[in-house]
Amino acid sequence: MILTAELTLIDLLNAQCEKHSEQPFLIFEDNKQQVTEYSYGEFLERVEKFSGALYERGIRKGDKVTLHLPNSAEFVVCWFALAKLGAIMVPTNILSAGAEMEYLIGHSESVMLITEAEYIEKFKAIQGNLPKLRQIVLARMDEPGEFESVNKMMSEFSGKVPEADIQPEDVAAILYTSGTTSKPKGCLITHANYIYTGQAVAGHIGFTEQDRALVVLPMFHGNGQYYMIMPSLVAGGSVAITERFSASRYGRQVQRLGATLGSLFAAPIRMILAQRYDEEERNNKLRAVIFAQSVTAKELKAFEERYNTSLYQIYGMTETIAPPLMNPLTGEKDNAGIGKPIAGSRIKLIDEDGHEVPEGEPGEILLEGIPGKTIMKGYFNNPEATSQTLQNGWLHTGDKARKSADGFYYFVDRQKDMIKRAGENVAASEVENVIMEHPAVYEAIAIGIPDAMHDEALKAFVILKQGQTATEQEVIDYCKGQLAKFKVPSAIEFVEDFPRTSVGKIQKHKLKELELKKLDE
Helix, strand or coil: CHHHHHHHHHHHHHHHHHHHHCEEEEEECCCCCEEEEEHHHHHHHHHHHHHHHHHHHHCCCEEEEEEECCCCHHHHHHHHHHHHHHHHEECCCCCCCCHHHHHHHHHHHHEEECCCCCHHHHHHHHHHHCCCCEEECCCCCCCCCCCCEHHHEEEEEECCCCCCCCCCCCEEEEEEEECCCCCCCEEEEEEHHHHHHHHHHHHHCCCCCCEEECEEEECCCHHHHHHHHHHHHHHEEEEECCCCCCCCCCCHHHHCCCCCEEEHHHHHHHHHCCCCCCHHHHHHCCCCEEECCCCCHHHHHHHHCCCHHEEEEEECCCCHHHCCECCCCCCCCCCCCCCCCCCCCEEECCCCCCEEEECCCCCCEEEEEECCEEEEEEEECCCCCCCHHECCCCEECCCCCCCCCCCEEEEEHHHHHEECCEEEEEEEEHHHHHHHCCEEEEEEEEEEEEECEEEEEEEEEECCCCCCCHHHHHHHHHHCCCCHHHHCCCCEEEHHHHHHCCCECHHHHHHHHHHHHHHCC
């Protein structure tokens, strides 16, 4: 493993290429199951060519370049090519509508957009509203056309790029978090941040040169960048990337791509378990999969048995960079919880008055850190949000957890998802977990809606398992047997699905908005 103190992204890549030039680094499988593989040396060559082509087109240190790309080898090449110039990557969700992209490109002050032909029409409609956007470039396209292509730019470049003066504390990316009640906020991620998460995760999980991390979740989120690609690079291992997540292909992709490590969320785990299973899929090299969000004990056991692997729940967010809490890979683990602090991570839980809570009591998770090194540098062009989140050396997560006597942390809820009912605080996650233990229930969420008598009424939305039936009263009666009276939902609504982000996270705020509209009618 490379010692990473005071390195930039390109420093780390160069160092690993000196050691592992001929070894595989990046393996990409597209939607047609065609696989492309690059060694460390081949990947660096592409990075250098594309950085040179970008330099010829005026990209300099500090310039922002929006990436609107699916998972691909080009995504990673663009990321490191921009880093070599000291420019800043702004990755975005390929499902975002034109109006959303207009905001992100405008707010980030991007001067270039790199996308694919499939998405170009949405940008043609908004390009005139973005005076700072100078050029659009298309990836995975060889034919000449209206826009330049990444491949053509690389093939035509033959010069040498002047070395940029890049420091570890310089910003390498702006990762936008999904907005709930406001516009998305752009997290400033430095070279040092990326190096830190690579070293922290590699150390905790025990990444080696023989490991291959599998990235199936969208790469415009921090998950694949923070928890899979950077640790692989730090350890001198390799990474396999799929163009999109496919629940039906997951087991075969693990086998075919030789994955030893993976990362998932709760929703993809459930989707995978819903697929037809072939026992042959147990024959794989997968030794560990980290995951986030609530998964039932039954689902955990089923996944581990099906894929002959071990799951480890973690906790992290875009702002925390590395996950500050992870279940240990050796010794005792408890996947009902979000783990223990990783090496070098200091956590405290506070109440609404800022006082640390007693053991076993819920409190907001605060992470001690150095902005731009172990936690994000701040929010781009948003000093108010930055000052609210980063206070006196502590990052306020907005999430609540409790700590047990043996040092494990257990997620309670987002602070804003605590439901106030007749003077009592109800954690939506507690209600959801009980409902999901009902044999007919596939997934459930609970929200609070205004109620003149009880502060908030508690309503649950439920997705039933295929072929199963249940009535509203049956689910309510089930809850009565396991929850205090004030925690039992007063209404159950059965739905086909929930509004979700691209990685399957439930957008609870959208359901709340719909319920509020009903009250106003």
